[in-house]
Amino acid sequence: MTDVSEHVASLQPIVWHEPRPSYDVVIVGGGGHGLATAYYLATRHGITNVAVVEADYIASGNTGRNTTIIRANYAIPEAIRFYKRSLELYEGLEAETGAAVFFRRKGHVWIAHTEMGMRTERARVLMNQAMGVETELLDPAGVKRLVPQIDLTGGGRYTVMGASHHVPAATARHDRVAWAFASGATSRGVHVIQHRPVTELLRDGERVVGVETAAGPIRAGIVLSAVGGRVSQLAGMARVRLPVRTHPLHAFVTNDFAQGLEKIVASTELACYVSQTERGQMLIGAEFDSQPSFSRISSFDALRSYAYKITRLLPFLREMRILRTWAGLCDISADFSPIMGETGVDGLLITTGWGTWGFKAIPAGGEAMAERIATGRTPVLIAPFGLDRFRNDLAMADQASAGTR
Amino acid sequence: MHELDCPRCGRRPLDEFTFGGERRAVPDWLTDPDERDVDEVWVFENPAGVATERWFHAAGCRRWLTVRRDTSADRVVEVR
Numbered sequence: 001m002t003d004v005s006e007h008v009a010s011l012q013p014i015v016w017h018e019p020r021p022s023y024d025v026v027i028v029g030g031g032g033h034g035l036a037t038a039y040y041l042a043t044r045h046g047i048t049n050v051a052v053v054e055a056d057y058i059a060s061g062n063t064g065r066n067t068t069i070i071r072a073n074y075a076i077p078e079a080i081r082f083y084k085r086s087l088e089l090y091e092g093l094e095a096e097t098g099a100a101v102f103f104r105r106k107g108h109v110w111i112a113h114t115e116m117g118m119r120t121e122r123a124r125v126l127m128n129q130a131m132g133v134e135t136e137l138l139d140p141a142g143v144k145r146l147v148p149q150i151d152l153t154g155g156g157r158y159t160v161m162g163a164s165h166h167v168p169a170a171t172a173r174h175d176r177v178a179w180a181f182a183s184g185a186t187s188r189g190v191h192v193i194q195h196r197p198v199t200e201l202l203r204d205g206e207r208v209v210g211v212e213t214a215a216g217p218i219r220a221g222i223v224l225s226a227v228g229g230r231v232s233q234l235a236g237m238a239r240v241r242l243p244v245r246t247h248p249l250h251a252f253v254t255n256d257f258a259q260g261l262e263k264i265v266a267s268t269e270l271a272c273y274v275s276q277t278e279r280g281q282m283l284i285g286a287e288f289d290s291q292p293s294f295s296r297i298s299s300f301d302a303l304r305s306y307a308y309k310i311t312r313l314l315p316f317l318r319e320m321r322i323l324r325t326w327a328g329l330c331d332i333s334a335d336f337s338p339i340m341g342e343t344g345v346d347g348l349l350i351t352t353g354w355g356t357w358g359f360k361a362i363p364a365g366g367e368a369m370a371e372r373i374a375t376g377r378t379p380v381l382i383a384p385f386g387l388d389r390f391r392n393d394l395a396m397a398d399q400a401s402a403g404t405r
Numbered sequence: 406m407h408e409l410d411c412p413r414c415g416r417r418p419l420d421e422f423t424f425g426g427e428r429r430a431v432p433d434w435l436t437d438p439d440e441r442d443v444d445e446v447w448v449f450e451n452p453a454g455v456a457t458e459r460w461f462h463a464a465g466c467r468r469w470l471t472v473r474r475d476t477s478a479d480r481v482v483e484v485r
């Protein structure tokens with residue numbers, strides 16, 4: 001444990017610049033993916049004539065609203081390879097940037113309650129091991145050993161049949177991650193422009209040549225949409241049609257509790273997952289609404305239903321109080337995998353479809369998009385995740401790895 | 406949105422209903438037949454505003470409803 005003053009000292013300043021009328025690269029969206037792309041453009045490729053244009057303040061969207069879980073235990077090889085890279089970059093992030101992002105390795109216990117669920121976890125373990133990711137299968141006794149607080153009968157209703165245990169899974173402080181990338185990028189000359197909603201895309205013929213904002217246009221050699229939540233609207237400005245629906249996902253924290261829940265505990269079948277924060281709060285994520293919407297309001301009914309399920313699994317949570325609840329907007333793609341790369345419109349790239357798996361992907365997504373922008377070639381790591389995969393019948397179906405539904 | 410006003414059953418809690426997806430048309434400006442097929446199969450309009458949707462009253466009259474809903478506030482405008 002590092003002491004608090006050391007964490008404060010490790011907060012690195014973000015340098016604010018006076019905006020220019022034109023840049024080589026304009027990134028729309030000052031969340032994790034936008035800021036990480038800017039950071040890797042500056043550090044890996046020496047491209048610093050870059051602006052990140054954010055409608056609100058940085059990390060005000062899903063980057064500051066997720067449940068901060070970092071893991072690579074996906075079910076399809078392309079996704080495992082990608083998230084494994086992201087995990088590696090996260091592991092080195094504090095050393096590389098000098099910013100404390102509170103990266104803590106915890107392990108992720110993914111519980112199954114049915115034979116069908118166990119089959120999914122068995123397949124996950126085999127696929128992970130084949131790809132060099134450390135994931136092991138647990139029987140109920142093994143689950144109890146790692147998570148002593150668990151009720152293996154699931155309150156007599158959701159029997160624990162076993163789990164997969166992803167050893168290197170971790171959590172990190174989400175806004176710290178955004179600040180680390182923002183300070184690293186801005187100290188090298190990248191501009192971060194807050195409170196500038198993009199209202200239109202500037203076109204020259206078919207090509208996108210910049211963005212229009214309430215405070216005037218910004219010209220760009222290339223525009224990257226790293227927008228979360230309003231991505232269908234932004235892409236629609238260039239008549240790019242997306243297989244994406246936006247659903248709110250709810251999460252909440254309880255009061256502080258003595259440190260004791262070491263693992264991240266998740267159940268897809270109950271659509272919930274819980275981890276303990278550095279402060280001791282229980283951070284609980286739940287399911288997303290079945291109907292798409294842009295509303296961030298959690299209802300009492302929804303909270304009651306999430307609390308009911310998680311307390312069957314971890315009865316000690318009954319003694320806790322829900323302190324705070326919020327929702328993020330998940331852009332869920334039709335095949336439950338992200339979309340990165342070309343849009344089919346010259347001058348406009350996209351990184352989207354990050355609903356429920358965006359935070360863990362920030363470094364690898366940023367690194368790959370920066371390489372795409374700098375070299376003009378799509379890196380092998382993200383090539384399977386292009387928007388054209390839907391047209392080509394190469395959908396990357398991986399719903400079982402979302403952790404919720 | 407917590408409840409839906411079913412024309413047959415009255416005001417019922419939302420968990421009695423199943424979301425059946427948005428009702429949408431492929432835009433006229435898409436003229437290439439292949440592009441229209443891709444759009445039909447994969448694309449969501451995903452509007453931040455009023456959407457026309459189908460909902461199934463699974464635990465009630467078991468009929469399909471057409472609901473107009475403002476997605477920006479998750480509020481029902483009209484049920485038919």
